[in-house]
Amino acid sequence: MTTDAIKPRPGFSLTQYAVCMNGIVWREGLRFLHQRERFISALVRPLVWLFIFAAGFRQVLGISIIPPYETYILYEVYITPGLMAMIQLFNGMQSSLSMVYDREMGNMRTLLVSPLPRWYLLFCKLLAGTAVSVLQVYAFLLVAWFWDIEPPHIGYLTVLPALLLSGLMLGALGMLISSGIRQLENFAGVMNFVIFPMFFASSALYPLWRVQEGSPVLAYLCQLNPFTHAVELIRFALYGRVNWVSLAVVGGCAVVFMIAAAVAYDPSRGIGRHGPAGGET
Amino acid sequence: MKQMDMPTDDLPTPERRNEPAEVAALSIKGVSHSYGSRVALDDISFAVAPGTFTALLGLNGAGKSTLFSLITRLFGVQRGSIRIFGHDIGRAPGEALRVLGVVFQPRTLDLDLSVMQNLLYHAALHGIGRREARVRADEVLAQIGLSDRNASKVRDLSGGQMRRLEIARALLHRPRLLLLDEPTVGLDVKARADMLGHVRRLVSEQGIGVLFATHLFDEIAEGDDLVVLHQGRVLAQGRLPHILAQSGARDLHAAFMRLTGTAADASAP
Numbered sequence: 001m002t003t004d005a006i007k008p009r010p011g012f013s014l015t016q017y018a019v020c021m022n023g024i025v026w027r028e029g030l031r032f033l034h035q036r037e038r039f040i041s042a043l044v045r046p047l048v049w050l051f052i053f054a055a056g057f058r059q060v061l062g063i064s065i066i067p068p069y070e071t072y073i074l075y076e077v078y079i080t081p082g083l084m085a086m087i088q089l090f091n092g093m094q095s096s097l098s099m100v101y102d103r104e105m106g107n108m109r110t111l112l113v114s115p116l117p118r119w120y121l122l123f124c125k126l127l128a129g130t131a132v133s134v135l136q137v138y139a140f141l142l143v144a145w146f147w148d149i150e151p152p153h154i155g156y157l158t159v160l161p162a163l164l165l166s167g168l169m170l171g172a173l174g175m176l177i178s179s180g181i182r183q184l185e186n187f188a189g190v191m192n193f194v195i196f197p198m199f200f201a202s203s204a205l206y207p208l209w210r211v212q213e214g215s216p217v218l219a220y221l222c223q224l225n226p227f228t229h230a231v232e233l234i235r236f237a238l239y240g241r242v243n244w245v246s247l248a249v250v251g252g253c254a255v256v257f258m259i260a261a262a263v264a265y266d267p268s269r270g271i272g273r274h275g276p277a278g279g280e281t
Numbered sequence: 282m283k284q285m286d287m288p289t290d291d292l293p294t295p296e297r298r299n300e301p302a303e304v305a306a307l308s309i310k311g312v313s314h315s316y317g318s319r320v321a322l323d324d325i326s327f328a329v330a331p332g333t334f335t336a337l338l339g340l341n342g343a344g345k346s347t348l349f350s351l352i353t354r355l356f357g358v359q360r361g362s363i364r365i366f367g368h369d370i371g372r373a374p375g376e377a378l379r380v381l382g383v384v385f386q387p388r389t390l391d392l393d394l395s396v397m398q399n400l401l402y403h404a405a406l407h408g409i410g411r412r413e414a415r416v417r418a419d420e421v422l423a424q425i426g427l428s429d430r431n432a433s434k435v436r437d438l439s440g441g442q443m444r445r446l447e448i449a450r451a452l453l454h455r456p457r458l459l460l461l462d463e464p465t466v467g468l469d470v471k472a473r474a475d476m477l478g479h480v481r482r483l484v485s486e487q488g489i490g491v492l493f494a495t496h497l498f499d500e501i502a503e504g505d506d507l508v509v510l511h512q513g514r515v516l517a518q519g520r521l522p523h524i525l526a527q528s529g530a531r532d533l534h535a536a537f538m539r540l541t542g543t544a545a546d547a548s549a550p
Contacts (some may be wrong), residue, residue, distance in 0.1 A: 012375070023405020027391070027398075034393040059502025110389045113353045114406035115379035122405075266357070 012116060020116050021124045028128030032135075042091065042136045046083035047143060054079050066207055066238040080149050081235035082204025084137045084159075084276035088167050089227065091133035093195055095125075096174030100181050112265075119262040126175060126258065130167030137163055155238040162237035166230035169250050173226075179264035202228040226253040304367050306331040306458040306490030307352070312361030314347055321347040324514045325361070331457065332488040334481060336501045338537070340509035343398070345494040346386060348510070349462045353383050353491075365458055379407065382451035383487075386462040390443060390450075392436040396427060399435060407454040414453070421449035425479065441472030448479065458490045459483065465500065473500075489545055498533045511541045 032039065054076040065072060076265075099108060111121055141149075141156065177190060201218065202225050203211075212219040222228050229246035236243040296365045307329040314322040322344045337357075337358050350356045352363055354374050363370045368377035374487045390399050397418060404414030425445040435443060444464055451459060461480065465473040477500055483489045493500070503505060507524055509517040517524045517540055521533065530536035 012408055015410070019405050019408050019410050023402050026405070027394070027402045030398060033389065093399075107389055107391065109353070109355065109385050109387075109404065111406065112355060113378055113381070113383055115375040115377075116406070116408065117375065192469055 017116065017120065020114065020120070021127065024111075024121070024124040025128040027129055028125075028132055032132045038094070039136065039139075042087060042094075042171065043139055043143070045090065046087055046140050049079065049083055049086070050076055050144060050147060050149075064209075066209070068236045068241045068243075074148075076147065077149055078140075078207070079205055080144060080151075081238055082202070082231050084140065084163070084234050084238075085166060085170075085204060085231045086199055087136050087140060087172050088130075088133045088163070088230070089195060089198060091129065091136060092167070092170035092172075092174035093177070093190055094174075095171060096133075096178035096181070096190070099175065099178040118265060119253045122175065122262055122265055123258065126168060126171045126261075129171045129174075130164060133171070134160070134163045151238045152240060152242050158240045159234060159237040162233045165247075165250050165254060166233055169226065169230060169254035169257060172254055172261050175261040176257055176264055198225060200229040201225050202231055204228075204231045205273040226250065229253075269275065304331075305320050305329060305364070306333075306366060307492060308362075309348075309352075310364075312345075312348070312351065312358060312363060314351060314356065314359050321513050322351075325513075325515055326510045326548050327515060327518050329458065329490050329492050330472070331366075331490045332484060333506055334484045334491045334493065334502075334504075335506040335508060337492055337494040337508050337510060338496065338498070338501065338533075339494070340496050340541075342512075343496075343510045344513040345404070345510060346462060347513075349383070349460060349494065352460060353381070354378065354476060379454065382453050382454070382456035382459045383457070384447045384461045384464050386464075386466065386494075387518070388443060388447070390435045390447060395434055396438070397431040398423070399404040400453060401444070403450045404453050409454060417453050421452055421456075425449045432461045439472075441468050442466060444472070444476055445479065445490060448476070452483070452489075456489070456494070459491050460494075462494045463496065464493075465495070465497065498537065501533060509537065509540055515550065516540045 030142035033146065058075045069077075111125065112118060114121055138156075173194075181190070199205075201222050203222060204227070208219055208222055208228070211222055226249060229243075232243045233246040233250050236246070305328040309328065310326050312322055312325045313320070316494055325344075325348065327335075337345055337348070347356070351358055352365075352370065354370050354377075358371050365377040366380050368380075369379045391402070394402070397415075400418040400421070401411065401414050403418065404410075409417070418431070419428065422431055423450065427442060427446060427449070430438065430442070435446065439447065448459075448461070449466070459480075464480075465476055468476065480491055480493065481502075484491050494502070501521065503521055505521065507518065507521055509524065517527055517536075519527070525531070525533070526535050528536040528539045530539050
């Protein structure tokens with residue numbers, strides 16, 4: 001007979017918190033390994049942009065020397081950080097989709113009846129999704145390397161904290177959105193109203209000074225877009241530098257989105273309003 | 282790291298033997314719940330004593346799933362109180378949830394993961410480390426006769442095996458109250474009987490309190506406590522003979538029809 005690992009006294013030990021986080025990240029990793037299509041599409045999407053879109057646009061868009069770049073760069077090099085952030089954006093939205101999809105709260109229920117605090121469970125879930133997105137980004141960088149996208153070696157290391165932070169921010173945004181979506185069909189709406197505007201109204205595909213020339217209003221909107229700052233944070237970090245404004249914006253947004261998501265999943269506020277999933281009573 | 286809130290009243294000692302008999306495994310008092318203007322539960326009160334089998338009988342739409350969502354804290358309690366072994370689900374959710382095991386109506390296993398992986402994940406959610414979790418998983422798998430399937434993908438199990446696995450999973454953290462929301466739906470006759478027998482043995486042999494939601498009259502035995510839920514209200518509660526006497530009917534089916542004033546045609550298995 002075994003002894004109880006959970007002591008009957010109230011509260012949970014730090015070890016138990018760690019065990020829980022470990023378990024959630026481990027499961028997300030296993031699920032990721034089992035969903036090869038998801039991994040492949042996550043990899044193919046940015047590569048299509050890189051191989052086709054960027055190649056086509058190379059002649060159209062000239063990029064002048066702007067920080068953090070110290071020389072003239074090819075368009076492919078310019079959009080690489082944007083595509084890295086795009087992977088994370090899609091991943092964040094996809095985890096939100098899977099949260100809705102999990103048999104309309106099926107697997108979410110298993111998670112949410114854990115006795116550990118709910119905000120902590122959601123945070124672990126977020127961290128697990130972020131870890132997966134970081135793996136996807138590195139896989140993309142590996143392929144891009146063969147396409148002559150070669151940031152400084154140290155950049156592969158310095159970009160990691162930036163990826164973690166931007167992954168948390170975009171994942172938390174996805175989680176926040178998922179709390180408001182009741183049906184899977186609404187994901188098309190997320191594509192139209194979240195992913196596309198965030199991606200296109202940002203510095204992912206074109207530098208902001210270019211946008212400024214065309215439309216000052218759009219350039220202003222781009223600057224308000226947290227995704228722009230995720231892109232710039234990654235862009236600078238990839239060259240071993242810190243964009244402090246972007247760091248502050250991404251960090252601040254990550255905290256705000258996380259708190260909002262925790263509030264949205266609070267039973268007395270968010271979930272309870274909509275009634276049970278799937279129309280059951 | 283934040284510690285869980287302590288309940289305001291005296292904690293019962295966790296050892297089953299020393300527990301005062303009056304602390305209910307589950308106590309529901311004056312609970313109401315509505316979705317907008319639609320009332321799903323209207324002033325529900327009942328209790329489940331430790332180590333007993335209580336059947337929650339109601340047709341689809343009676344409010345069973347809403348009640349389960351409230352007990353498991355998927356929804357916040359709007360009015361009334363829900364206590365699990367004295368722990369208020371709103372004020373001390375951690376303490377309440379750690380002694381609670383749940384089998385939800387929809388399947389909540391990861392189909393692509395193995396039996397063992399599903400169990401280890403659940404154990405981790407309860408803060409149970411890998412080594413201990415493996416020992417416990419072996420124990421519960423032996424109980425449900427799935428020891429040889431621990432490396433199988435859940436997708437390859439039969440419906441009945443999945444349900445048994447879900448019960449085993451719900452028992453991993455050694456809860457003292459087990460909720461089952463229509464667990465036999467979709468199972469064939471033999472699997473239903475097996476599962477019901479298994480749950481009843483948990484009550485008699487391990488002293489686990491069970492709340493078993495069902496709309497199938499033939500799953501209810503003579504000695505069960507019974508709560509009849511209809512359109513969000515408790516119409517009757519007590520032992521079967523008591524309910525029969527109260528409604529003046531010969532069997533549960535007739536009693537249910539008389540109580541609810543409906544043709545209970547949905548009760549056929």
